[in-house]
Amino acid sequence: MRARSGPTVEHRVLAVRLRMLRERAGISLRAAAEALDAHPATVRRIERAETGLDPRQVGELLRCYGVPPTVSEPIMAKLAAANLPGWWHRWRDAMDGWQQDVIGVETSASLVRTWHPALVPELLRTPAYAAALYRTQYPEDTPARRERRVELLRERRRRMGERGAALWALFPAAALRTRVGDRATMDGQRAALAEAMKEQHVTVQVVPLDHPPHPLTGVPPLHILRVPAPEIGDQAVLETPGVRVDIVDDPEAVMAHRIRLDAACAAAPGPGTPLPE
Template sequence: MRPRSGPTVQHRVLASRLRTLRERAGVSLQAAAVALGAHPATVRRIERAETGLDARQVRVLLDRYAVSPAEAEPIMAGLAAASLPGWWHQWRDVMEPWQQEVIGIESSAAVVRTWHPALVPELLRTPAYEAALCRALSAHAAPRRDRHLELLAERQRRLEERGAALWALFPAAALRTSVGGPAVMAEQRAVLEEAAHRQHLTVQVVPLDFPPHPMTGVPPLHLLRVPAPEIGDRAVLETPGSRVDIIDEPAAVMDYRIRLDAACAAAPHPGSPLPKGTGSTGNP
């Protein structure tokens, strides 16, 4: 079973390393399972970071793969940190399983790119904007909404604190949709205008009268890049009906990246003023 708070990137890296070591040693899943006295599915879950990393099991697997002490020592030393719950663990009561997985990757991402076809992207929203959106779209009680807002604020804070790059693309229609009323929208626009002065933030807004582009009609999309070779890029697609697809197949992720690249290239430069009536922002 996947840890309740979702695996951290450190956990994913170690799990991937175990798979690489098994394959390098030419040991099958079945043979690794025999060494553990377990089912092959157990080894597969370990290698997919779908279960906790047990020190005894890891030691048995490293011995079976004939891993040298010099190579095994940092793996065993990293187990304690990799097994710790992610910082988001305390908010797991208001998170869906897919959110735990996404935030687990987002928490170590060096680059986050996001597209929303109708609203201001989540990581750029003010607390008042997000609260108004929750009241309009969610049936959750106020305490749950408050917890959700705390989680979003912490995500935004941590993203900025570690200097991760956030690149957002959305249509000007998002700023014409009145979420929470004039005061809330004025604050939200002011935050987007201030983005022009933030080093790691890029905002592009597609004008209302702009022709169709490669992201036209595409549901909310997020591309996450983690600076660890063991962790491939992820595409997160929020499809209609509250379904979320987390895509890790390289060709599919590349296809979305190409589409987003083309849409950003076609859109006004980040340093350009916002369309009339919405203010101006952007940072190259």
């Protein structure tokens, strides 16, 4: 099944603004839907960035909310850019549906924090390490599709570096003992980690094998993405491999995950500690 195209951050921002303008005007979902001659679910989908932003509908909603031109004109001007497919759209054939939503936020994030309980975190993986994992995780894939997944990962990392986004990764030393691919693959991954630790925008913390339990011990992969847009709060991504992926944007829930990640990082050896042998 082909993955749908996830919304860009620009799309999400405009969708949130439309919801805020409706609520500020005291207009119900039903009244907004009547202005569009549509079902309330249509307005709800627009406000959740689950559908494209149609200029006619957006213009009608802004009129319904009594929004002045000084506010409505900039919104209308940004519609075209918000509706453009994200750069990752060309890789949608090699993506899971949830990945498009995550990458749609990640591509504008100023900080990505990530924890993995057993493996080198995704954004620090070498192409060889990632390819070896994909052979296990996606046995039904053709070699060509697995290569597309590797290309996408390489492009994500390149774009993060280009815009100077920070990456902060925490994982256990056991990940360096888990053989993914052959010995050369693991040697290359270890060397790449050592080089990444020298980069200005990369922080790597490795929990030693003999370390006591910490707040994320046994917790599935967790990622927290920070986007410098006031309309969008931090997003938490919780993975249960092979089962589901939950994208959490509720501020209280995200804060709870952040507190646990903060505590786990505080308990681990500090950044810059050499990789364990």
